[in-house]
Amino acid sequence: SAVISQKPSRDICQRGTSLTIQCQVDSQVTMMFWYRQQPGQSLTLIATANQGSEATYESGFVIDKFPISRPNLTFSTLTVSNMSPEDSSIYLCSVESTGGGEQYFGPGTRLTVT
Amino acid sequence: EDQVTQSPEALRLQEGESSSLNCSYTVSGLRGLFWYRQDPGKGPEFLFTLYSAGEEKEKERLKATLTKKESFLHITAPKPEDSATYLCAVRSNTGKLIFGQGTTLQVKP
Numbered sequence: 001s002a003v004i005s006q007k008p009s010r011d012i013c014q015r016g017t018s019l020t021i022q023c024q025v026d027s028q029v030t031m032m033f034w035y036r037q038q039p040g041q042s043l044t045l046i047a048t049a050n051q052g053s054e055a056t057y058e059s060g061f062v063i064d065k066f067p068i069s070r071p072n073l074t075f076s077t078l079t080v081s082n083m084s085p086e087d088s089s090i091y092l093c094s095v096e097s098t099g100g101g102e103q104y105f106g107p108g109t110r111l112t113v114t
Numbered sequence: 115e116d117q118v119t120q121s122p123e124a125l126r127l128q129e130g131e132s133s134s135l136n137c138s139y140t141v142s143g144l145r146g147l148f149w150y151r152q153d154p155g156k157g158p159e160f161l162f163t164l165y166s167a168g169e170e171k172e173k174e175r176l177k178a179t180l181t182k183k184e185s186f187l188h189i190t191a192p193k194p195e196d197s198a199t200y201l202c203a204v205r206s207n208t209g210k211l212i213f214g215q216g217t218t219l220q221v222k223p
Binding site: 001004041042043044045058092094101102103104105106107108110 | 145146148150155156157158159160163201203205210211213214215216
């Protein structure tokens with residue numbers, strides 16, 4: 001299994017500002033995934049980030065709102081832009097195991113927008 | 115449309131009282147069913163992967179089973195430290211993971 005860290009662990013931000021969340025993995029991985037977990041809800045995939053190519057966004061999520069970077073095989077960032085209170089959620093990054101199919105998750109970033 | 119439904123939403127058990135959590139799914143071409151445990155303020159922790167009907171996996175007090183339409187997570191003689199939200203996810207032939215809403219388990223001493 002992979003060890004995944006995220007920064008920050010939590011933040012309180014003002015409406016209209018942006019926050020960049022970092023995800024670091026202890027091994028090289030091809031794909032990294034970003035999820036959102038709204039209060040009391042389950043996980044929803046935002047986008048898949050491959051190193052060396054543009055991220056692939058799911059329906060309902062757009063690059064202008066959630067730009068993603070993937071500069072190398074162990075690191076990715078997700079930016080939440082022009083935030084509103086509806087963006088208050090836990091944001092999680094994950095990686096897929098080689099051959100196993102399961103995904104391993106970071107500890108999450110708890111974002112509150114006021 | 116691929117869909118995952120978990121029941122019950124919440125479950126309260128006394129320590130030692132065995133029970134089961136249900137995960138029903140509708141998916142085009144199942145490529146794996148996954149169980150996770152999530153503690154408050156933490157990311158999901160991987161528990162099991164099941165690929166075909168009839169398959170079973172066990173870990174300590176937990177046993178996961180799979181049929182063509184649903185999966186069960188059986189908890190035998192639970193302890194308070196088993197209290198958590200248990201998430202079920204399926205992977206369809208699109209390759210994406212689709213998560214259920216989760217079952218929040220509380221085990222009282």
